[in-house]
Amino acid sequence: MNDVLVIAGKPPRYDQARIPGLFLIAVVALLTACGGESKTTFDDLGVNRTAFNWYLPDSAPLPVEPEINPMTEAKFQLGRHLFYDRRLSGNGTQSCADCHQQSIGFTDGLAVSVGSTGELHPRNAQPLLNVAYNATLTWGNPSLRTLEQQILVPLFGEFPVEQGINDGNQEQILERLRDESRYQELFPDAFPEQGDPIDYNNIVFALASFVRGMVSFNSDFDRYERGDSSALSASAKRGRQLFFGEDMECFHCHGGYNFSDSTFDRTQTFIERPFHNTGLFNINGTGAFPENNRGVFEVTEDPSDMGKFRAPTLRNIALTAPYMHDGSMNSLEDVIEFYAAGGRNIESGPNAGDGRFNPFKDGFVTGFEVTNQEKADLIAFLNSLTDETYLANDRFSNPWSTP
Ligand code: HEC
Ligand code: HEC
CATH class of the missing domain: 1.10.760.10 (Cytochrome c-like domain)
Incomplete structure (x- = not known):
């Protein structure tokens, strides 16, 4: 029953396991x-309607x-x-x-x-x-x-x-x-x-x-969506409007029930797997990201995949600092300022370059004006995504x- 799992026919990269010839994994x-x-x-992935109790609310797929x-x-x-x-x-x-x-x-x-x-x-x-x-x-x-x-x-x-x-x-x-x-x-x-x-x-x-x-699925936000209008504070409700608004654009990539556009479940026929460059780096103006952290490019070596990452869920985001794939942002405030600026300008050091002008940057990261009140409201909304019961x-x- 032993077989080999081959992750790809390429030499191992940092995120590929070189697997001893032990495993039967029919994937x-x-x-x-x-x-x-x-x-x-959908059928490629297979589905089994087992009796397993997921402890999910009816609203969740x-x-x-x-x-x-x-x-x-x-x-x-x-x-x-x-x-x-x-x-x-x-x-x-x-x-x-x-x-x-x-x-x-x-x-x-x-x-x-x-x-x-x-x-x-x-x-x-x-x-x-x-x-x-x-x-x-x-x-x-x-x-x-x-x-x-x-x-x-x-x-x-x-x-x-x-x-x-x-x-x-x-x-x-x-x-x-x-x-x-x-x-x-x-x-x-x-x-x-x-x-x-x-x-x-x-x-x-x-x-x-x-x-x-x-x-x-049991954050204040979830309770609000299930009909309890008192579950969100007035500030979090305003933040929710901002998050799902066309000015800040957050929802385009962090949309849906899991706050990510890279989501699938049993109700879907087709699965999309988008990745985005958000303008975190632009080393020497070439669009480059730091070695080993170049996103999808590490796997495909396609230049247009430089700096592309999956939009992560924002559930429990208040608890999971520091942020981004490299942990380079310490607070949600820093993250909001980064999006408001439309990318990150690194002025000196080995990664110097203005991410706002990264040629591969996603069209939804364009920058916006934000007041202190709006920042506080957006943070109140992000805080409402914490599921204490979890x-x-x-x-x-x-x-x-x-x-
Ligand atoms: C040394 C710390 C470390 C250990 C030990 C570790 N992880 Fe992780 N885990 C990470 C990091 C870092 C990532 C992101 C990896 C990347 O992007 O390449 C990650 C990513 C993941 C993800 C992907 C989540 C997503 O949203 O796509 C899963 C699932 C996961 N880990 C499960 C596990 C399990 C199960 C184990 C034990 C077998 C484990 N991890 C052990 C650090 C660790
Ligand atoms: C173009 C798609 C896109 C848009 C628009 C977008 N994001 Fe993101 N977001 C991403 C991606 C991709 C990452 C991961 C980037 C990385 O680590 O390099 C991310 C990361 C984050 C993180 C850090 C998550 C973690 O676990 O570290 C937060 C918080 C976040 N985004 C909030 C927001 C907010 C708030 C907005 C609106 C102001 C927004 N995003 C708009 C794609 C997007």
Whole structure:
């Protein structure tokens, strides 16, 4: 049953795992398609209408489940244990939860993440919520389309090393897990048809099931949209008008129920995967972004993909500073000033250049006038996207610390 997952026929980049020849992941066909705005039909991804309870309000659409890994509560619970387990790293010091902490929206509070051996990641840790709806995964990679693919990167990636599982330690790590009495029940519960279920394929499938099940639709904004007009303050209501208005243009890229234009669910026939250059850099006036952080260009090497990233969800945004793919903005106020200026002008240093004139910048980032009151209103609206119940939800908390 062992097969190789090939992420692409190119030499490894920083965000590609070089995967030991271990895994059966039947999504390889999905990996071959590439490109910014390509469309996949719904059927390509498969759907299983399982009995899994998503705990979603009626207003939220159901996420798609891949045919190869339908949702079950047993896989979700196993994945939750693995997510919080540092034994699942080469030197036993790092779990997913170290970079994705529940109290701060499953981010790590750092500008860029640090792997288990101390290597710096070029990117800021992303919030985990409603990831099941993301049409692509990570900040700017059109080829990462399922969690089953994406999760290989932190586990096995070498550029940089995150959890640092490799040929030299993978057996030892499985031994650590086999010695844990909880796993002796959790793995067979999750994969009942298998004789010896503690393997990497099942680890990846269980982690994917857990992350897929991490859904959040209970912010003040959601309550307001469901009809409770007192859920938003007067200031947040004004901010909502600004956000969805044609002056600030935010909603063009951060629209829809997940505040991202790169969203899919079971109601959609076609999936769009847009990426945008927002004018953060323009090194030497050439349009360039810093090495390793050039967005979709890193994958496609198409010059017009320079600096293009996925519009991230803005849910829980008040908790997940610092902002942007490189963590280079400290506050929501900085972010609003950046959009108001229509890009970022870096006056000196190795990245000097005026991002406002980046030739690949998206037409919706044009700049606008903003008063202090409007800034405060927009921030009040962004604050209303925090889901406190999600942060306190035991379904997503550390199962090892509860008896
Ligand atoms: C060293 C810190 C670190 C660890 C450990 C880590 N992550 Fe992440 N995670 C990140 C960073 C940084 C990104 C953004 C990566 C990029 O854009 O290339 C990310 C992105 C993601 C995404 C994409 C979210 C989206 O909106 O597209 C998912 C899902 C994810 N991580 C899940 C996990 C899981 C599951 C684990 C454990 C197997 C894990 N991460 C371990 C730092 C980490
Ligand atoms: C052209 C599309 C586009 C428009 C218009 C746009 N954004 Fe964004 N937004 C993005 C993209 C793409 C990113 C990620 C950029 C990066 O990291 O390089 C982003 C990032 C952000 C972030 C940081 C998210 C995080 O997790 O770090 C915030 C906050 C944000 N936008 C708010 C806004 C607001 C408020 C507006 C309106 C004033 C707006 N955006 C308009 C595309 C857009």
